[in-house]
Amino acid sequence: MSDAAVSFAKDFLAGGVAAAMSKMAVVPIEQVKLLLQVQHASKQITADKQYKGITECVVHISKEQGVQSFWRSNLANVIRYFPTQAFNFTFKDKYKQIFLGDVDKRTQFWHYFAGNLASGGAAGATSLCFVYPLDFALTPGDEREFRGLGDCLVKIYKSNGIKRLYQGFNVSVQGIIIYLAAYFCIYDTAKGMFPDPKNMPIVISWMITETVTAVAGLPSYPLDTIRHHMMMQSGRKGTDIMHTDMLDCWRKSARDVGGKAFFKGV
Template structure:
């Protein structure tokens, strides 16, 4: 059983991409409203206590739900699913494939594993970052009405950012995201090391 990673490389690679992407998209369905509320609360912090829109996580979720319904809590969800599929597919798919192509995949030195994981995490983070930028922009306009709404939808958001701000705007903050991902690379390697002994 299984796919021969050397004879059927593309099938092996596609299988790793698909399983990584599916895992990311499935988990996102459940945690998205919490991520949404966290993003909104982070933007609400700089104001004085009396000017704040929300008093906490629960208040944010309730107010957005009352204002826009369940749809409001999932504002930017479709672009998030696309981004997470790309990120997780690259993260797990490329990592597992790269390790599988080594001469002895089960006995890879931890430093080599970490270097592969570091590269994969950085590439996955950069490739998926434009989706994250659009996602955050869509989240920030939830609960707004009329003239306060900047984007008609996800595609409109992509177009306006590209036209008004240029392609660099999609990558604002990407470097800090890559640095943050270093922890993710360590977790990926640690998970592999633990699997050896379990």
Template sequence: MEMGKNKSEKFSMDFVMAGMAAIVSKSTAAPIERVKLLLQNQGEMIKRGQLHQPYNGVGDCFKRVLRDEGLFSFWRGNQANVIRYFPTQAFNFAFKGYFKSIFGHSKEKDGYMMWFAGNVASGSAAGATTSLFLYHLDYARTRLGTDAKGCSINGQGKFNGIFDVYRKTLSSDGIAGLYRGFGASIMGITLYRGMYFGIYDTIKPIILVGPLEGNFLASFFLGWSITTVSGVCAYPFDTVRRRMMLTSGQSIKSWSTCRL
């Protein structure tokens, strides 16, 4: 009984500490994240009249945001990103075990393909289910992060915080407006999970052998490389879904109509 209580307390402490670390890291990286959102969506922003002149790279974007909106604007939308962390981790923890029990297979008993398909299916299902509950926060973050100062959208002013995003979106599009781009998001999650597991399981037995077996740096760089490659391949889906988010209140409803 005492052991179970200690494990529960340790888990709670680890969860809180991880959350605090995530808040610090997300807040530190928020300026880069906002610049990324602006560069990623500037084509759609120009079409909507929210941006008059395209950004000429990362440096120009940083300079213009600082000049036109001020230093603190780099953290615009970070509140939604921080709020999203705790429920995301809680849902992932709950759904991961559930879907693993449904789709999980043993590599030794069922074979590589069944094990691989089970990992992709359980990971995608967990990610999709978590997104179903929390996608609206990512939507709010994207709308705030791409809300450049000094421009109007269809005669409306810019959003005045996260609750204003919800109010205006629900007024114009209903709940569906908060989930614009959800389908493209699920496609991206599935592709990312499939590539990550497929590449990692294929390359690990080839590279991490001999003196590199159990080597921390080798494992780190392998994981980092595979994560980067998988992220790059799935990135177009992220661009499509975010540009679809910006179409709430407009006639574009299908992700296939979004021009990159």
């Protein structure tokens, strides 16, 4: 095996394992966020039963389904998140070699900044091509009943073809490019300004990570909401289809719910 292949495999495994471990702790938060994002587009949740906020959502689900329900899709989430983050970090490093191969971060700051921006966006778009069906399968639908992640993917593929598994991909790739471009650009640029990034104090590294996550997430969140709405239409026909395309989804969501519709669960 070549050195490049070994390096790719190491980066892939390291990124995937770290991501999977962290994901298990935040699955309940992801579940609540997703419910708040898509509830007004769901036929199963009527307007009078929609959650008004995070606290109400958590309390209601705990009473109705039990606390364990927050981890119901834990394994499926980890299965999705492992390759997603592994690909993100692996491709990001490869793209950095392309965009930043001969760049001096001390004397060419804006070139360095732009290179990190391009590396993050390109890595996110490339990764999404491989893992999007997993993300699609985990989005709650109206009448989908599956025994698991594999059963879901197989049945959707058999009934609707590969195209259905990539429903909403266009808006998703826009969102991931914005998010990861901002995330890796700010994170790598900030770390790169330290004399010895590898030995950075853990508190400083944590503060940078949390700040970058929040800053990068805000501009891409509306697109994340729209993509989940588009995903939910899988299997719907005729008058049950709420949105004809991404722009129609933007327009109707803004008209029916207002600007807050795009930041539900943020």
